[in-house]
Amino acid sequence: MYRDCDRNDLTGKSRSFLKTYPEYQKLFPSFANVPQAQLLKNGNFLAQSYTIAAGLNVIIQSLGSQELLAQEMNHLGTTHFSRGAQPHMFEVQACYCDIS
Numbered sequence: 001m002y003r004d005c006d007r008n009d010l011t012g013k014s015r016s017f018l019k020t021y022p023e024y025q026k027l028f029p030s031f032a033n034v035p036q037a038q039l040l041k042n043g044n045f046l047a048q049s050y051t052i053a054a055g056l057n058v059i060i061q062s063l064g065s066q067e068l069l070a071q072e073m074n075h076l077g078t079t080h081f082s083r084g085a086q087p088h089m090f091e092v093q094a095c096y097c098d099i100s
């Protein structure tokens, strides 16, 4: 999945997400203050977009094992909770990734 993603499509969806919810950008220290119009040219933003895709790939690869899936989801929940990301933010992001 990660390898086959269309670059512009993937990063474009991340930008659309932050354009709709600009307050979420503040959660990302490495590009918190980058103007929206420059996000697609910002290396830290692009890296975060691919990090999300890689994270989704890990989850998909874990689907065959309930134990592994639970472990990965717990890990994602823990790391995100500590950074201020809340469950409702994931729900709206799913719409932008066409994974709902």
Ligand code: HEM
Residues within 6 Å of the ligand: 024, 027, 028, 029, 030, 051, 052, 053, 054, 055, 056, 079, 080, 083, 085, 086, 089, 090, 093
């Ligand atoms: C299914 C969707 C998502 C996946 C797979 C995902 C995946 C990841 C991964 C793999 C990391 C790096 C983890 C680490 O450093 O330990 C990360 C970091 C982060 N994620 Fe997500 N994420 C998702 C959705 C979200 C959402 C919706 C938000 C909030 C709007 C968010 C906010 C953050 C923040 C703030 C960081 C830390 C960035 C930093 O410190 O530079 N993520 N995410």
